[in-house]
Amino acid sequence: MHTLTRLIQLATLSLFLQTVAHAGDTTAANQLQHWSQLAGSAGQAPRGQQFFTQKHGEQWSCASCHGNPPTAQGKHAGTGKILQPLAPAFNPASLTDQAKTDKWFRRNCNDVLRRECTPQEKADVLAFLISLRR
Numbered sequence: 001m002h003t004l005t006r007l008i009q010l011a012t013l014s015l016f017l018q019t020v021a022h023a024g025d026t027t028a029a030n031q032l033q034h035w036s037q038l039a040g041s042a043g044q045a046p047r048g049q050q051f052f053t054q055k056h057g058e059q060w061s062c063a064s065c066h067g068n069p070p071t072a073q074g075k076h077a078g079t080g081k082i083l084q085p086l087a088p089a090f091n092p093a094s095l096t097d098q099a100k101t102d103k104w105f106r107r108n109c110n111d112v113l114r115r116e117c118t119p120q121e122k123a124d125v126l127a128f129l130i131s132l133r134r
């Protein structure tokens with residue numbers, strides 16, 4: 001009986017830990033550091049802001065869906081889906097899951113630039129998003 005209770009406790013704990021790990025396995029600051037290191041130079045918020053709000057030869061800018069500044073809910077320019085604020089100070093879940101961030105950088109950069117963003121562009125965008133305060 002005791003063994004069974006213990007097993008159930010362990011299973012519950014491991015499920016809980018998995019959920020926590022999935023909800024957030026990193027921080028915005030860690031991701032900024034990661035991309036700055038790969039770029040070989042620190043992300044710069046003003047450059048990130050310019051990159052985020054300008055179009056790059058296609059129909060949309062980053063701000064078309066995420067808003068300008070991206071501190072409130074955004075709205076997908078194609079589907080109308082409501083998006084939670086991208087700036088971490090306004091949405092604690094933002095930029096806390098590296099796989100999710102990677103996936104959306106890939107998809108969104110392709111939509112806006114028809115290519116992947118460079119490490120420097122990602123570092124600049126992250127520096128900009130982190131610089132936005134309440």
Ligand code: HEC
Nearest residue numbers: 060061062065076077094095096100101104108109112125
């Ligand atoms: C056509 C609409 C659209 C455009 C344009 C767009 N995004 Fe997104 N973006 C989304 C959607 C949808 C998500 C997923 C939101 C969710 O599930 O919470 C997302 C998520 C993200 C995330 C992940 C956030 C996280 O918590 O990890 C990042 C980073 C991001 N976008 C950056 C950008 C950048 C940089 C650009 C410009 C190059 C851009 N986006 C342009 C729709 C867009």
